[in-house]
Amino acid sequence: MNALAIHDAFTMVDLRPFRGILPHLSSNESIADRISPPYDIISPEEQARLQEKKHNVARITLGGLDGRYDEAAKLLDEWIAKGKLVQDDRECYYLYRQSFQDHGTWMSRNGIIGVLRTESYDDGNIIPHEETFPKVKEDRLNLLRATATHCESIFGLYDRSDIDLAEVSKRAERLYEATDASGTVHQLFRISEPAAVMALRDMFAAKKMLIADGHHRYETAYKYSQENPGDEMKAYVLCTMVSSQDSGMFVRPTHRLIRNLDYRPRDLLDRMREHFTVREVKDAEAIGKALDSATAPTFGLMLKDGTMFVAERPAPLGDILWSVDTYVAQEVIFKDVLYSMPNGSGMTVEYDHELTSAARRMANGEIDMAIIVRAPSLDLTWKVAESGRKMPKKTTYFWPKIWSGFVLYRMR
Secondary structure: OOHHHOOOOOOOOOEEOEOOEEEOOOOOOOHHHOOEOOHHHOOHHHHHHHHOOOOOOHHHHOOOEOOEOHHHHHHHHHHHHOOOEEEOOOOEEEEEEEEEEEOOEEEEEEEEEEEEEOOOHHHOOEEOOEOOOHHHHHHHHHHHHHHOEEOOOEEEEEOOOOOOHHHHHHHOEEEEEEEOOOOOEEEEEEEOOHHHHHHHHHHHOOOOEEEEEOHHHHHHHHHHHHHOOOOHHHHEEEEEEEEOOOOOOOEEOOEEEEEOOOOOHHHHHHHHOOOOEEEEEOOHHHHHHHHHHOOOOEEEEEEOOOOEEEEEOOOOOOOHHHHOHHHHHHHHHHHHHHOOOOOHHHOEEEEEOOHHHHHHHHHOOOOOEEEEOOOOOHHHHHHHHHOOOOEOOOOOEEOOOOOEOOOEEEOO
């Protein structure tokens, strides 16, 4: 049976409609002035550019001073008091559509935004798939404590939409549209028709949810709810739910780029051959083709002398994590090979989602080595999560990201 279909009819996700806090635009404003990518992918340069905009949500989400968000909270209160943000007059869901190009083909993805009741992972309805960083969660908790507002949405996957969301959008009210620098078109619609609202709530009540993106924010929201027992509003987190069967739903890989590793390519390859079958290839395109056709953990290696290789290892039966490229990279390439190099403990790791970008950075001498990985399939991601295991950090990259600032959830 497909892992996406394994659901207990007696469990449920509580995704409710809510009265969203929405940007109220003046005549000289665009919604692009208000929105931003999620906080954790914003570079310092982009943060500075976004925060130059007077009412951009990044001034709140990245508005901390020494880990405190008191000033950000005052600013948010001021925007609401001055009518820059206004609360909807009825409980709604919001349909969030992203349209984008993948290798020259236009695709679109539909998500439903509501507020999700937080609960322990032990309940089995909300399923994580990646590890998290404690320091990040503490920072996000400080933001929640100060603002009592969810300014960013977590990204959840459910198995299949029983409702035609394209038809729902035809009857919904379009609120905003913006095109970001990558060419992705973002559209937000209000779903307020009582029958549509009820149908959506009933549908989600029979679903489980896999956290695609936003593990830190979800775990923070759950802790925040525990800090505020009996406060019903604070038991919920802003959430965008997308069907795993959506034609615009896919996962990109997260390649490992290594700096500060002094090594002799021959020595590294000898160590790799103790664990993998290794063969030399002509270029990055050949690496891509090898990974596309692979059925077991397979890696591209770009070395500092300009040579490139493909390393293959059969996936053993048993522990499902050994079918995940990033787990094999973590447990074998890093622990058994790179960390055992003479100065392996001093290396640093960066990440890139594009093979061509990694190859360019290698050619420019920016990095000392690149490990090219495959993205896990959605089916494998679900299977790992439902087995109770977690993939290494930076394994999945669900793209496009869910942008922030279109709608907020105020908990007071």
